Every structure is written in C-alpha cells, then in structure tokens.
Amino acid sequence: MKLYFAPRTRAVRARWLLEELGVHYELVRLDLARQENSTPEYLAVHPLGEVPALVDGDVTLLESLSICLHLADRFPEKHLAPPVGSAERGPYYRWMVFAEMSLDSVVMEFYWHARAAEEKQASAHSDEALAKHRARLGAVLEVIHVGLDGREFLVGGAFTAADVVMASILHLANTLRLLDGHPRLVEYVKRHSQRPAVRKAVSG
Template structure:
C-alpha cells in the first residue's frame, strides 16, 4: 500500500501503511506466519480465533476465508489466504529483511519453486501418507509419490545449509516450521539432512520468540 492511502487517526497520528493483521490460532499453520512476521520485523496485529470453539466457522471469519482455515492476513484492503501466498506476499512487502530474492535475482525462480512445492506436493503427500491413502494414478496425483517428494527435498537439503544454498529465505521459515512438526509427530522420517535442517531452524532467535508468544496465547 502506498503512503498516500493512509489517513490520520483522530489523535493526529498516521496509521502505519505496512501494518498487517494476522488471523491466528496458536499451534496451527498460522504459527508459521507468526514466525515469519517475527523474522521480518513486520508491524502486525493478531486477530485470535478459538478453533476449538468453532470461531473459524462463524460467518464473520468465513467472510475472510470461506474455507474456514487459518492463516489469513489483512493488509489495508487486501485479504490474502493460503499459506504459500501469504509467505510470498509478506516477504515481498518487507524487502529490507532480505527474505525474498527480487525479480531479476537468479535465485528468484528456485525460491518460488520451493515455496509452491510445499503446498503442491509436500502437504498432499504427507496428508495422504498419514491417512493411509495411496497417491492415486501417476497422471492424477499432484505429487507422484511420497518417496519422490522426500528424495527431492533431501537432495536439496544436502546442498544446504538452506534451500537456496547459503542464502536463508522465507522458504526456510515455511519449511523449517513444517518439518519441525511433521518430524515431531513422525509424519516424516528424520533423515540426517532433515534433522540438521530442523536443528538450524530451532536455533534461530525468532523461533524462540514466536514459540513463546504462541505458548502464552494458547495458555
């Protein structure tokens, strides 16, 4: 949002045009977005939803995300849903953090690949495996096979320390969060490459801050 879109409050202060509202439920997929906001140093507010009480299924939130899922963000007049889209939007919105290779950077393509690969291949593969479902015919499956997804990821991590080599990006915030909980619940095997990657993720100061915030909110 451009600066000229902001309007002064009654107290004479101009609202921050970059301020983001995160629709958040602690210890869910939206926790990854909370972590990203910490990594970006982004000004934000939290709109908490009690999913156990079904607040995410009430009309007020369904008007934000008809799927009734978190995360979702509001930035000015823009509402963004879908985890990958939110990560891409926020990392581009706060370029000073350096978590998104810009257009023209040779790493922009690989960055987009790994951001989209997460939702297109990894999550469907993990969910199917957890439910004991076969991936379906090769021509219809969005990911091919669980083994192929894991082998592709492991091969990339072997080049490490991050998905873009030596460059840490928003893709690592997304994947580090996901691999932390999928290995914790034994949905994904803890290969040496994945274990080392998860350990690097856990050591980041922003991870500690985000987990502390989530713990306090859940309590």
C-alpha cells in the same frame, strides 16, 4: 497488518515469517474448538472459515503460502526473498511451491492417519494406500535431500521465506517420525526450529 491465527495450524508459518521480518502486526487469536472461525465476522474475512488470513490495508490474503510470498516481497529490505530477476528467484519459487504442493500434501496424509489412530477411529487409508503414500514421501524427501546437499539454506546462501515454509512442514514430518533415516533433513529442521522467531510464533 492483522493476522488471524490459531496454534498448531498453517497460521504458524505466517506468524513465523512476520516475526522474522520484525514488523508490527496485530495478532487475532481464534479458538477453533469454540468455533470462533465460524462467526459471521470471520467468515467475512475468510469465507471458508480457515486460518490463516492476513489483512494488509485493503488487501486480504488467504492461504499460508500466498501470505508468505506477499510478506517476503512486501519488505524487500529484510532480504527474505531473492530480488525479482535474480538467479535465485526461480529456485525460490520452486521450493516454496514444492514444499506446499508436494511435501505438505503427502505429510498430511500421514497426519490424518495418525489422528484417526489416536482417536481410535477407522482410517480412510488402507495398507496399500499408505504404502503408496510412503513411496511418494520417499521420493519427495529425496528431492529435498539432494537440494540441501552442502547447503544450510534452500536458496542462495541466506535464510529466506522458502526455509520458513519448508522447515515448518518438515517439522511436522519429523514429529510424525517420517524423517527417520534422513539425518540431513532432521538437522535442517532442528537448526531452523531454534531461531528466536520460531519460539515467538509458537508461543500461543
């Protein structure tokens, strides 16, 4: 397997899961500042020039969520996804997609606003738009807060790929100070961020 990777991107999620699985893979680092993701060679892998991309034999996967879903099922003996047909499989799908579609989308609104402020550029977000995003974020975080009530993991009683995806997004939210007032979510992020596989995934 070959993972096309750049630090501080969604590729970290895929690398984190690969490290959790403990399987052999080739890491291809792309320097986005040097536009190594825009070469003809890489565009043949990912037509949009985005990361991550995973080549697994004859299969090429784009998007971090699809990669994580694929990898967790590819190695069922590692138990990073509930078995198909089990009672936990539905909640597992729910949290994987909820993290990517509901949480990530709103967190990224704040990320780009913060980037614009750092670079002293005009933000596309008015105060009214940011207030709407903050209300949406509050509702999304409450869903996760309730889901983690009395639980260390999102699904069943064990760590799964759903925790990889959720914790990686919540980590960015915490960095942006969006989890202030949500100690349960902060604790969840800190606990999973201490896993050895995370340290390898962010090592560059």
